[in-house]
Amino acid sequence: MNIVFKHIIRFIVLVAAQVLVLNQLEIGFGIQFMVYPLLIVLLPFDLGIIYMLFIAFVMGLSIDGISNTFGLHTSSLLVITYLRPAIFKLFGPRDGYDILKEGNMYEMGTRWFISVFGLMLIIHHLWFFILEIFRFDDMLFVLSKTLLSVPLSFLFCLIFQAMFVSKPKER
C-alpha cells in the first residue's frame, strides 16, 4: 500500500477514535485517554521535522475543533513532535535507524517501543494537564492525572496497533 495513503488513513482513524469514542469514555478521577500521539511515532524515520510539525498541527487542530479544547491538544502534540528526533536519538540503535522500517512495536521491538513511546506519552500528558489546570498548588493533582492516564492511553495505543498496524511476515 502506498505509504502516504496509509498514513492518511491512520490519521483519520486516530482522530475519529479520539473524538468519537475515547472522548466519550469518562471513568472519573480526571482520567483522559489520548491515543493520537501514536501517529507521530509511526511516521517514517526519514521524514523532515518541519513536515512532522505541520502534520501534528493539523491533527491537533482537528481534534481541538471537535472536542472544545481550543488548542490544548495541538500544543501538547507539537511539543512531542519537536522532541521526537532527540528521543529517537537517545534510544536509537548504534548504526542508525533502518529507513525501511517503521516505529511500531512489531518492527522495532517491545523494549524500544515502551521506552520511546512511553516517554513521549508522559511528556505529552504532563504538558497537557499542566496547561489545562495551570495552577502551581494543584501540581499533585496534575501528577496523579498523568500517572493514571498514561498507562491507560498506552494500553489503547497497543490495541490500536494490534488492529491497524500489519505485522511483518515471518521469513
Place this chain on the structure above:
Amino acid sequence: MRNLIAFFRRFRVFLIFVLLQFFALYTYFTYLNFPRSQYLTSVSRVSGLILTVQNDITKHFNLSTNNYKLQKENIRLRKRLPESFQRMQNGWAKINDTLFHQQYEYIPATVINSTSTKRNNFFTLNIGSKQGIKHGMGVFSDKGIVGIVHIASDHFSVVKTVLTENINVDVMIEPIGLFGLLKWDGRDPRRGSITGISNDLKIKKWSKVTTRGGSGIFPRGLNVGKVEKLNPVEGKPLWDVVIRFSEDYRTIQRVYVIKNLFQEEQNKLESLIPEDKEE
C-alpha cells in the same frame, strides 16, 4: 543580511515550532474567556455535523432514564395546569393582566457533546443563532442550572458549563439569602463550592442553594444544589461552602436555554453607572 538568513536557516525548525506553539496557546487562552470566531470550536459546520451523527447513535443509550426524568417533570408541571384544579368560584370577569409581564422565555435543546472530566468542560447544543441563541444566555435542565452560552453559530452552540474554572454564577443559600459566587475546583463533577460567605453566619447542612438572578442570566430561584460541607478558609473570616449539584452533569441530555426579554434594558441601565476611577 547574510547572517540573518543563516540564523533563520539554522533555527528554522525551532522558529516554526515556536510559531505554531504560540498560535495554539494563544487560541487556547483567549477562547477560554471569549471566543473570537466559530472555527476551532465545535459549533463549526463540520464538527457540528460529526457530533450530530454521533449523538444520533449514542442518544438511545440513556433513553429510558431521560424519558423517566421528562415524565417526572411533566407530572410536576401538569399539576399546575388549570385542568387539575377544581374551580371553586365561577363568574369572575376575565381581565387583561397588567401586573405580570413575561420576562423569561425558554428554548428547548439537546446536548450533543459533553465532557465532565476536563478542567474546563463545554457542552455542545443542537440549536444556534437561527433559533435565537446568543452569547451570554443561561442554560438549565429540569434539575438545576447548567451554564452560560459561550458561542453560537447558525445551527449549534457551545455552553460554558458550571464545571469550568471561571463560571462565577451568583447563587444564594436559602432561606437566609446569603449570596456568593459558584466555583468548581476541577476534581469532582458532583460537587462545587461557593466563595465569599462570611463565617459569622450559621448555615444548616443540606440547605438549598438557588440562583440569585442578579445579572439577568438566570431567573431567581433556579435549583443549583445543596450545602454538603463547610470548610474554614485559612486566615480569612470566610467559609468555603461545598455544595452537591442537584444535576448529574455526566448524563445530561435535555436542557433549556433562557431568553431574558428584559436583558437589554437591564444592561443599558447598568451601563449608566459610572465606573470607579482610581485617583
